[in-house]
Amino acid sequence: MPAEEDARVRVAVVGAGPSGFYATDALLKAREDVLVDLLDRLPAPFGLVRYGVAPDHQKIKSVTALYARTASDPRVRFLGNVEVGRDLTVDDLRRHYHATVFAYGAPGDRRLGIPGEDLVGSLPATDFVAWYNGHPDYCDVDPPLDGETAVVIGVGNVAVDVARILAKSADELAASDIADHALAALRESKVRDVVMLGRRSPAEAKFTTKELREFGELENADVIVDPEDLVLARASQERIRENSTEQRNLEVMREFAERSPRPLERRLHLRFLYSPRAIESDAKGERVAALVVERNRIEEREDGSLAAVGTGATERWPAQLVLRSVGYHGSALAGVPFDERRGIIPNDHGRVLSAPGGERVPGWYTSGWIKRGPSGVIGTNKADAIETIARLLEDELPTPIDPRPEAIDGLLARRGVDVIDFESWRRIDRIELAAGQEHGRPRVKLVSRAEMLAAGGPELDEVTGLEDAEGDGA
Numbered sequence: 516m517p518a519e520e521d522a523r524v525r526v527a528v529v530g531a532g533p534s535g536f537y538a539t540d541a542l543l544k545a546r547e548d549v550l551v552d553l554l555d556r557l558p559a560p561f562g563l564v565r566y567g568v569a570p571d572h573q574k575i576k577s578v579t580a581l582y583a584r585t586a587s588d589p590r591v592r593f594l595g596n597v598e599v600g601r602d603l604t605v606d607d608l609r610r611h612y613h614a615t616v617f618a619y620g621a622p623g624d625r626r627l628g629i630p631g632e633d634l635v636g637s638l639p640a641t642d643f644v645a646w647y648n649g650h651p652d653y654c655d656v657d658p659p660l661d662g663e664t665a666v667v668i669g670v671g672n673v674a675v676d677v678a679r680i681l682a683k684s685a686d687e688l689a690a691s692d693i694a695d696h697a698l699a700a701l702r703e704s705k706v707r708d709v710v711m712l713g714r715r716s717p718a719e720a721k722f723t724t725k726e727l728r729e730f731g732e733l734e735n736a737d738v739i740v741d742p743e744d745l746v747l748a749r750a751s752q753e754r755i756r757e758n759s760t761e762q763r764n765l766e767v768m769r770e771f772a773e774r775s776p777r778p779l780e781r782r783l784h785l786r787f788l789y790s791p792r793a794i795e796s797d798a799k800g801e802r803v804a805a806l807v808v809e810r811n812r813i814e815e816r817e818d819g820s821l822a823a824v825g826t827g828a829t830e831r832w833p834a835q836l837v838l839r840s841v842g843y844h845g846s847a848l849a850g851v852p853f854d855e856r857r858g859i860i861p862n863d864h865g866r867v868l869s870a871p872g873g874e875r876v877p878g879w880y881t882s883g884w885i886k887r888g889p890s891g892v893i894g895t896n897k898a899d900a901i902e903t904i905a906r907l908l909e910d911e912l913p914t915p916i917d918p919r920p921e922a923i924d925g926l927l928a929r930r931g932v933d934v935i936d937f938e939s940w941r942r943i944d945r946i947e948l949a950a951g952q953e954h955g956r957p958r959v960k961l962v963s964r965a966e967m968l969a970a971g972g973p974e975l976d977e978v979t980g981l982e983d984a985e986g987d988g989a
């Protein structure tokens with residue numbers, strides 16, 4: 516093997532979403548002699564930008580042009596359709612890389628822990644989002660859209676996204692890259708009232724003002740805010756700083772509350788100070804028929820936070836669809852330390868620890884939502900990745916047994932993995948864009964793995980091209 520290859524630092528980045536790309540970019544900028552393999556279990560790169568960002572927020576998605584530049588650097592290989600934990604173990608990663616950066620996000624949902632949560636018609640917003648964005652694992656979610664009322668629990672930006680998608684007309688959605696199966700289902704939607712539900716008051720809502728404003732611009736839905744809800748408890752009032760998001764949100768909601776009703780097909784209601792207590796079924800005990808909520812008031816806790824406290828007064832709201840949008844939650848990867856409570860990999864500024872407050876695990880790092888939890892916007896992951904990579908660069912890294920790039924290729928070939936590299940992805944991308952152009956849409960997504968692997972094309976064998984690495988890779 517050429518002598519200069521011995522000197523290069525091999526890094527595996529697990530997860531090709533925003534945090535994986537920012538970590539890769541930070542490595543490339545910091546060291547000339549680095550070779551990064553960017554692994555993703557899906558055939559397509561870009562993680563939450565492709566499968567989380569709302570399809571009608573195309574501008575946000577334009578960040579993928581920067582990621583594509585990173586992936587095109589000769590020191591980077593995108594290895595799509597490779598799942599760590601299935602196709603590669605973390606021991607394989609130790610054997611072949613000096614360092615691994617876990618940046619696989621937080622794809623799971625948090626549960627409410629109330630009766631009826633598993634009825635047909637009650638689903639995590641995370642599933643609904645993955646469904647309308649064409650995530651291969653969520654094509655079959657099939658949310659029931661045959662009822663008149665949908666309740667979205669939570670008032671964060673994900674709740675805003677799913678409420679807006681439910682409220683938009685199919686014609687508005689057709690201008691986006693929403694998955695075809697979702698567009699067809701939403702075209703037939705019978706939903707007329709979408710209720711967004713916050714357990715605290717409007718002053719504590721987590722959504723941002725730009726996203727809130729979009730509710731006022733919907734062609735097909737009137738936004739409804741009860742002026743009573745905007746009368747704040749003193750504790751809430753005292754918290755509002757000038758020029759803060761909270762203040763701006765309140766101004767927008769006041770403007771909504773003052774609007775005269777418009778006779779549109781759908782209504783989007785913002786309700787506050789109610790907690791979900793149970794989801795009730797229909798007479799057959801199968802499908803969602805109502806949400807039982809308890810009225811709350813705001814109370815200041817000893818630690819200074821503002822909590823929703825139940826008043827004991829309950830109400831029953833008929834609803835046929837309940838989307839629980841109360842946050843994402845990370846999941847464990849076999850062999851990697853995990854903090855169940857927080858849903859993150861325990862770490863110290865990105866250095867993986869054996870347990871919360873435990874020992875450092877040499878050569879292992881983490882970045883993004885699986886490092887800090889599901890918070891912040893896409894750009895937040897850039898500073899987060901820079902912090903992690905700064906630690907990696909400071910550390911003495913363990914020496915892997917076989918750092919040759921061909922060794923990992925050999926391993927994947929022997930295991931029969933159809934690797935999608937960045938060129939293969941570009942072929943998929945071109946097919947999607949061409950289909951989009953034909954239909955006057957940004958793109959038409961390929962949604963199944965089989966479709967994507969087929970579109971990734973005939974060069975799959977070349978990508979893995981491995982015979983010569985066989986037998987000496989591990």
Ligand code: NAP
Pocket residue numbers: 627668669670671672673674676713714715719720721722726790791840841842843889890891892
């Ligand atoms: P989030 O912002 O943390 O919002 C979660 C919501 O769930 C909060 O309103 C929270 O209320 C509520 N909640 C939690 N537990 C609850 C319970 N037991 N009962 C009732 N309500 C409960 O999370 P997210 O909306 O999933 O968003 C995740 C991150 O992605 C955020 O940083 C968000 O800004 C970002 N994101 C950004 C965009 C965008 O920029 N356009 C789009 C989507 C997501 P409390 O506040 O009372 O806990």
